[in-house]
Amino acid sequence: MITPRWTTLLMDDAGLRDMPELPPEAVFTHAEDVAASRPGPVELYRRWERQQWSAADVELGPDAEELATLPAPVRRAVLESITTFIVGEYTGLDILGPILVGSPDEEYSVFLGTQIADETRHTHLMLRLGEEVAGYDPDPHRMLAQAWRSAGPAHQDLALLEGQLVRELLERPRDYGRWLRAVVLFHFITEGILALVGQRALVRTLRRVDALPGIRTAYTAMCRDESRHVGFGTHALRVGMLEGHQDDIYEVLERAVPIAMEFDGRGERASAPFRAMCTDLVRKHLSSIGGDPVFADHLVTHAGSARVG
Template sequence: MPQTWLSTRPQGLDHRLPAMRLWHKAKRLGVWDPREIDLTVDAQDWRRLNDEERDVILRLTSLFQGGEESVTMDLLPLMMVMAQEGRLEEEMYLTSFLWEEAKHVEAFRRFLDEVADEHTDLSRYHTPSFQRLLGEELPEAMGRLRTDSSPAAQAAASVTYNMIVEGVLAETGYHAYDMLLQRNGIMPGMQRVIGNLRRDESRHIAYGVFLLSRLVAEHGDPVWETIEQRLNELLPLALGVVAEVFEPYPVPPFGLRMEDFADFALSQFGKRVARLEKARTQTLEQVMGTALETEETAL
């Protein structure tokens, strides 16, 4: 049988699909270069901080550095599933997704090299909950897709990656950077980096919400049960990461309070659950035509 190509069909690419709308946003908004952001003032601010203040920023950055490397390395199996299923538009979007994750790795490493001048082994900051979530749960859920591309496996992978690692843990981390940097008026370069990352991640999370909604609309309660179970399994790990960040500090620097970040993480978790619950009342046609909730409020 002769080969046929999706993009040569009479209908061509479907630009109405959520993934294609995210693809067009990524082309406009995701083209930023970590090396073009001026970190001169950041380095000056770093030298003025005391040891404990440096330590908490280094701790947060090392968690992000390890996390961004993990999500970069673990995304490919999902792209392969979309290719196998012939979902060209989704695979196209995921190419920008992977590219953005790789830039995030570069951005945090540049901070470590050029601002903190840090070249020790930062795995000392990778706490038990972080190791479990990023070192075990994420690669296992994503790696399973290499041999099991069932709807349940896809749902478990997306919950782990998009809803928990990005939607709860990373967004709580961005909130922490805001408290450290914006509130204290320091490190304008890193403030720009975090702003760019947050915008990228909003598209990633939007894709995860779409993917999970599509799976629920297509396959019903069995997929929803997987989603609900996975969310409840991983929430304690995400909260554990937050708690473990504060453990070394009897009095956290910069006036930080663990309770504020735990509450923020729980709030993000609630938002993810609410978004996904909408899919239980939607048809597949409604999901495919739904408005994207990317949290890019300035757009």
């Protein structure tokens, strides 16, 4: 059995060619393993320098041909995931700009610059997947419009909350509480729950049917990048908790966790496995930032009874 330490190293050191064959535990626990080591922004920056990869180097041609031969549920899962991440990766750039501008610390700002580079790389990769695999219009503006029309109610609710928090931060970019609220939404919810669950779910599906190595590579590489982003978010929010901003952090979680729990549902109630993965990550991330376990119980209970839309 591989220990968590060696699992982390496998993921840390993998090149693009290695990623389709990494053991599942190397992918599925990496973000939590990184966060557990409590890296600061300087160490996360160093990780970024070591873990570079190119979106242009991911080979997608054979995947586009193989996709048509897969069972309908697998094809549907792949196409829905691509649609979700086209929207998610592009809109991530919208919120990261204000977060960088409002950064309260020089070391934070240096790391956040790397995250903007990551989100740009992910966006380019998802635009490639949209055109080369999903058959979307190659024009990015039209592709985003196509993808957005396919989004479910939870996407729309999250976009409304994101818009509110970004507007508040832009109005007062040096307001630390508002900055932390934006970090909760993006690093804890969007990156730490939705991105990780979505990437891991698709990698698990494609490993099970042993298909689409290019897409497995793409999603595994993005998942490793998310580990750095989540590590930064847990660090920043842990500091924010220690500095007395628990209410700002908890208030956004109260609003955002029920939305996150519905992302798998396309207007229907999200699947039990999806909600279980979200619940597990909510508890782990909240523990990492020094949150109250009683509040974690409240969050997941509230999310279980709430409905979006």
